[in-house]
Amino acid sequence: MMDDRRLARLRWRCRRGMLENDLVLGRFLDARGASITEDDMALLDRLLDMTDTDLWDLIAGRAEPDDATLAPMVKALRTS
Amino acid sequence: MSPPVRRFDAIIVGAGGAGMRASLQLAEAGLSVAVLTKVFPTRSHTVAAQGGIGASLGNMSEDSWLWHMYDTIKGSDWLGDQDAIEYMCKMAPKVVYELEHFGMPFDRNPDGTIYQRPFGGHSANFGEKAVQRACAAADRTGHALVHTLYQRNVRARTQFFVEWMALDLVRDADGEVLGVVALEMETGEVMVLQAKATVFATGGAGRIFAASTNAFINTGDGLGMAARAGIPLEDMEMWQFHPTGVAGAGVLITEGVRGEGGILLNSNGERFMERYAPNLKDLASRDVVSRSMDQEIKEGRGCGPEKDHVLLKLDHLGPEVIIKRLPSIREIAIKFANVDPIREPIPVVPTIHYQMGGIPTNVHGQVVAPAGGSPNEIVPGFYAAGECACVSVHGANRLGTNSLLDIVVFGRAAGDFIVAQNLKAQAHKPLPRDAADRSLARLARLDGAKSGERVPDVANALRKEMQAHCGVYRNQELLSEGVRKVMELDERSKRVAIADHSRTFNTARVEALELDNLMETAKATIVSAEARRESRGAQARSDYPSRDDVNWLKHTLWYSEGNRLDYKPVNLKPLTVDSFPPKARTY
Ligand SMILES: Cc1cc2nc3c(=O)[nH]c(=O)nc-3n(C[C@H](O)[C@H](O)[C@H](O)COP(=O)(O)OP(=O)(O)OC[C@H]3O[C@@H](n4cnc5c(N)ncnc54)[C@H](O)[C@@H]3O)c2cc1C
Numbered sequence: 001m002m003d004d005r006r007l008a009r010l011r012w013r014c015r016r017g018m019l020e021n022d023l024v025l026g027r028f029l030d031a032r033g034a035s036i037t038e039d040d041m042a043l044l045d046r047l048l049d050m051t052d053t054d055l056w057d058l059i060a061g062r063a064e065p066d067d068a069t070l071a072p073m074v075k076a077l078r079t080s
Numbered sequence: 081m082s083p084p085v086r087r088f089d090a091i092i093v094g095a096g097g098a099g100m101r102a103s104l105q106l107a108e109a110g111l112s113v114a115v116l117t118k119v120f121p122t123r124s125h126t127v128a129a130q131g132g133i134g135a136s137l138g139n140m141s142e143d144s145w146l147w148h149m150y151d152t153i154k155g156s157d158w159l160g161d162q163d164a165i166e167y168m169c170k171m172a173p174k175v176v177y178e179l180e181h182f183g184m185p186f187d188r189n190p191d192g193t194i195y196q197r198p199f200g201g202h203s204a205n206f207g208e209k210a211v212q213r214a215c216a217a218a219d220r221t222g223h224a225l226v227h228t229l230y231q232r233n234v235r236a237r238t239q240f241f242v243e244w245m246a247l248d249l250v251r252d253a254d255g256e257v258l259g260v261v262a263l264e265m266e267t268g269e270v271m272v273l274q275a276k277a278t279v280f281a282t283g284g285a286g287r288i289f290a291a292s293t294n295a296f297i298n299t300g301d302g303l304g305m306a307a308r309a310g311i312p313l314e315d316m317e318m319w320q321f322h323p324t325g326v327a328g329a330g331v332l333i334t335e336g337v338r339g340e341g342g343i344l345l346n347s348n349g350e351r352f353m354e355r356y357a358p359n360l361k362d363l364a365s366r367d368v369v370s371r372s373m374d375q376e377i378k379e380g381r382g383c384g385p386e387k388d389h390v391l392l393k394l395d396h397l398g399p400e401v402i403i404k405r406l407p408s409i410r411e412i413a414i415k416f417a418n419v420d421p422i423r424e425p426i427p428v429v430p431t432i433h434y435q436m437g438g439i440p441t442n443v444h445g446q447v448v449a450p451a452g453g454s455p456n457e458i459v460p461g462f463y464a465a466g467e468c469a470c471v472s473v474h475g476a477n478r479l480g481t482n483s484l485l486d487i488v489v490f491g492r493a494a495g496d497f498i499v500a501q502n503l504k505a506q507a508h509k510p511l512p513r514d515a516a517d518r519s520l521a522r523l524a525r526l527d528g529a530k531s532g533e534r535v536p537d538v539a540n541a542l543r544k545e546m547q548a549h550c551g552v553y554r555n556q557e558l559l560s561e562g563v564r565k566v567m568e569l570d571e572r573s574k575r576v577a578i579a580d581h582s583r584t585f586n587t588a589r590v591e592a593l594e595l596d597n598l599m600e601t602a603k604a605t606i607v608s609a610e611a612r613r614e615s616r617g618a619q620a621r622s623d624y625p626s627r628d629d630v631n632w633l634k635h636t637l638w639y640s641e642g643n644r645l646d647y648k649p650v651n652l653k654p655l656t657v658d659s660f661p662p663k664a665r666t667y
Contacts (some may be wrong), residue, residue: 008585012243012265015297017127020331022296023416051434052127053177053223068134 007034010048012062018052024059028080043073083261083270083516085630086504088114088239089503091275092261093246093302096124097222098466098487099281100229100238102445105495107236107340108442111503114273116244116262116296117164118590125283125295126487129222131332132197133179133488136173136479137191140212143204148213150206150660151317156475157617157627158662159315159635162650164471167443168482168489175488176215184187184228185217199480200335200365201667214481219408225484231417241273245590246301247519249309252512257447257462260305261519265590268583270523272516276503277367277461279494280306280439280447281487285601286469288643289432290540290547293325293332302468304597306439307604308518311459312449312637312646314470315437316601317609318618321477321552324370325431327389327529329416333428337394338362339410340401344373345425346381352390368478370430374552375427384427391425430552434478434565436618437608438470439638445494450637463498464491472635475650476617526592532577535592541603542569550606555623567643573599590636604638609644612636621656629662 011080016039032040047055057063059077085143092099092107095117106113117124136143148169153160180186180194187195196212202212217224233240246260247401250272259274286292303313322332338344346352356372357364366370373390382388394402394409399422402410406421413419413426440448442456445465451457466487473486549562573595583650614628615621637646652659 005582005584007584008587011587012585012590015123015295017119017123017125017295017297019128019293019295019329020412020416020557023329023331024295039354051122051227053220060408060415062411075195079257 004032006041009038010044012031013045016052016055018056020056021052024077024080028077031080040073043070047073047077053072083178083272083520084276085272085511086114087274087508088112090114090277090279090498091116091273092279092281093260094124094281094283094466094468095121096126096281096283096466096487096489097225097484099115099279100226101488101491102237102279102281102494102495104229104232104236105492105499107233107238109499111499112239114239114241114275116241116246116273118243118245120242121230121240123267124226125298125322126222126226126282126484129225129296129484130219131199132216132221133176133225133484134199134202134213134220134479135176135215135485136169136213137173137176137194137196137215139189139203140196143211145172146657147204147206147211148172149654149657151201151203152473152479153420153660154207154665155201155477155479157474157477157628157665158604158633159472159475159616159650161472161561162629162654162659163651164473166654167493167655168473168485171483171489173183175485175492178611179488182228182232184224186215187217192645201479221484223623225488225551229334242279245524245593246305248440249305250511251309252509254460256460256509258509258511258515261516264595265585270516270519274511276506276508277463277498277501279337279445279498280468281465281466284435285598286432288543288546288598288602288605289319290543291325291327291431292330292366293322293430293431293433298467299594300595301594301597302464303438303604304600306447306464307600307640310639310641311439311447311462312639313437313604314440314635314637314640315472315476315608316435316604317612317636318474318476319339319432319434319605320434320618321366321370321430322433323366323373323430324392324428326412326416327384327427327429330431331408331412331416332431332433333392333412333426337392337406340405341397342392342394342429344394344557346376347383348381352381367618367620369629370552373430377555381576384645389427389429392428393425394421395423395425401411410483413665422635434483436470436472436474436476436478438468439464441465441469441471441490442491443471443490444497446497450646450648455514465493465494476619479628506568522593522596526578526589529575529577529620532575533572535576535578535588538569538573538592539595539598541600542566545569546602553620553622554609555621556610562611570599570603571585600640603643605639607643607645608636609640633662651658
């Protein structure tokens with residue numbers, strides 16, 4: 001069972017300081033929304049802890065994640 | 081039932097550059113300070129700033145604060161207050177060196193001094209020639225600024241209330257501000273945060289327009305709270321457009337692209353800027369390019385099925401130049417416009433970028449409003465700084481890099497002034513019985529509404545009407561109709577309902593509360609614009625094309641109650657130097 005409130009918290013944390021990130025994260029949530037898995041939520045949460053400029057570098061493909069376990073989520077955001 | 085109360089010497093709402101510069105002064109002076117922020121401090125919108133912070137360090141060639149002052153006054157089209165502008169330009173080198181000392185990683189010259197970039201509107205010797213005045217940390221100046229200030233604040237033991245949303249001001253019968261009512265997002269709990277000084281540093285409200293470079297959090301909460309508490313908003317008709325935002329997305333494409341040789345085309349494939357600005361062409365100033373683009377679109381030469389944008393063409397630069405020198409622009413175009421600029425042009429529109437108006441303050445950050453015959457009577461206990469405030473250093477048009485400067489200078493000034501009040505020695509005033517009533521009523525209505533319109537529908541309709549009626553070029557017919565439409569939407573906004581009534585991180589509820597603030601800001605903007613029958617700076621009226629100093633060299637003040645306007649004089653008298661009297665603004 002997916003934890004509703006965890007998703008709600010994630011949704012708020014997708015509000016960022018840079019419009020670029022707002023837009024990409026918004027598209028991702030709209031597409032994935034309620035069907036997101038617990039594991040993906042945990043990955044996304046880790047990415048959301050990053051600063052906006054670093055997150056945007058990842059999404060824009062200017063940088064790669066330090067930790068390979070994040071790669072699938074980064075890929076999902078890049079194609080959102 | 082009244083909510084719990086917590087008491088502090090000072091409360092700051094907002095943890096961007098302005099809020100954290102103010103809180104640092106207070107915390108270092110040993111006051112108890114609470115800083116409330118909707119998002120984690122380093123995710124405040126200040127992180128998006130790339131270009132730099134202006135200061136006449138003179139590291140590249142001779143420069144002086146007086147020249148910076150002249151450029152700022154001229155940029156403001158003489159609507160800026162010259163006392164505040166003198167204060168800011170004089171303080172600029174000091175605050176930049178302070179940031180350097182705090183560890184902000186500025187770009188450097190080979191000799192170790194801070195490197196300074198060229199920027200539009202920065203001149204030496206009163207407009208004679210260009211001067212390099214912008215201090216930057218690569219293309220991440222805003223990011224470097226908030227991270228530096230955050231670290232310093234942690235060291236000074238500033239207390240952050242992260243993911244807390246301020247809902248309303250608490251004002252007593254004497255008009256004194258005693259704090260805010262706030263919502264903790266994680267628990268949904270409401271609390272009164274009482275203080276002897278309350279500082280608003282809530283940033284801009286760029287989300288009232290459909291085409292905006294601003295992040296989603298910029299909903300003008302500080303403006304809405306102030307307006308609901310009876311405080312006027314100043315010069316809200318003055319909004320700066322950036323000429324090249326990606327159509328439909330808003331994401332900013334920097335001026336640098338046109339610097340590299342990018343050109344703007346209309347639907348006939350014509351390089352139209354040659355007609356409007358034969359010398360500078362696509363590199364003319366922001367307002368000139370925005371107006372030219374708007375005119376092309378209005379006259380039917382826009383591109384795309386809706387004929388609602390123009391094109392920014394880069395492919396003639398060749399793939400090497402684009403990949404090497406403009407990689408981030410290519411990524412933005414691919415991601416948000418679905419075009420690869422190596423092959424296709426980018427659809428762009430003039431896009432809202434910066435709010436010059438705001439909560440009226442003096443140079444100490446004290447909020448001022450007309451009372452007892454004075455246009456600038458102090459509202460006790462209340463301060464504002466940064467993009468939400470209007471001190472007014474930007475007047476009718478902001479000079480590039482002056483906003484980061486504004487937030488640091490006046491955030492610091494407000495902090496210093498509050499420290500000098502010796503708040504520790506003062507007792508808290510009694511809270512009025514109805515302190516939280518307005519906020520509780522707003523929440524109760526949302527909780528009780530079983531059916532009604534959806535918040536995003538009303539918010540999107542508002543953005544659309546603002547864009548259509550209060551855009552780059554304005555005229556009486558458009559504005560009058562716009563005022564009518566916005567007032568209709570104001571009524572609709574009172575009947576919105578949300579489906580989700582849960583307490584934890586209820587984004588729908590937050591967005592409904594933000595809608596009230598968008599509404600106040602939009603009303604202030606379009607009512608002020610409708611009334612100002614002249615063109616000055618960012619207010620471009622096709623029916624009143626010239627500046628009218630006889631009738632309109634004055635600041636607008638809009639009051640929410642009664643949707644009413646008032647005016648106050650512009651301060652043309654600097655603190656120590658001679659006044660710069662109004663003259664034609666030509667570049
Ligand atoms: C893309 C872009 C590039 C820019 N580049 C430059 C540049 O190069 N140079 C320059 O001088 N200027 C630039 N600007 C303008 C400048 O960045 C901003 O004007 C400035 O950063 C605003 O800072 P601030 O501290 O006033 O507000 P912000 O940084 O926007 O911070 C507002 C704070 O208020 C909080 N807040 C808001 N409402 C509430 C509430 N209800 N409750 C609790 N907290 C709340 C937010 O969480 C946030 O912490 C740029 C702007 C944009 C959009």
